[in-house]
Amino acid sequence: MNVALETRNSYENFVLESDIMYFRVGEHGLVSFHGKNFHIKKRMSTEQIIEITTGGAFFKVNTDCYVNTKKIVQIQEGKVFFEIKGADSKFISITKLRQHRLKDILQQHKTDAK
Structure with missing residues (x-):
């Protein structure tokens, strides 16, 4: 029996709001x-x-960096952290x-979620 499962290739077909931490x-x-x-680097039009x-x-x-507000774990000491703080954590200044x-x-998002 051959069953073809649809798998999503995150490298080509990512969902911006759920897969991307920052760009x-x-x-x-x-x-x-x-x-x-x-x-991933992609060339996009000005409209996109x-x-x-x-x-x-x-x-x-x-000036050139945007962070996903839903993926932020912590903001501390001039850094925005996306994963558990430690050696392998990803952050942006x-x-x-x-x-x-x-x-x-972020506080407004928490208030709206209640």
């Missing part, structure tokens, strides 16, 4: 997406970049001003 927008439309165990950067799921932490704004957004 960086580079020159000439090159966007670098970072997931838990992978990172505007669409993903203006949505509510991602927050701009510096953030300025103090944006850190306070992001904490307010």
Whole structure:
């Protein structure tokens, strides 16, 4: 009996809000997406970049980097952590001003969830 299971290749067909922790927008439309165990570079049009950067799921932490607010575990000492803090943790640096704004957004998400 042959059973073909549909498997999703996260490297090619990732879901932005659930698979990506953060992404960086580079020159000439090159966007670098970072997931838990992978990172992918894709060339995107200006319209596509505007669409993903203006949505509510991602927050701009510096000039070219956006973090997924649903994947944040902790914000501490100018860093946004996505996994358990330790040797293998993934994090992004953030300025103090944006850190306070992001904490307010996360607190609002918690309040809305109740």
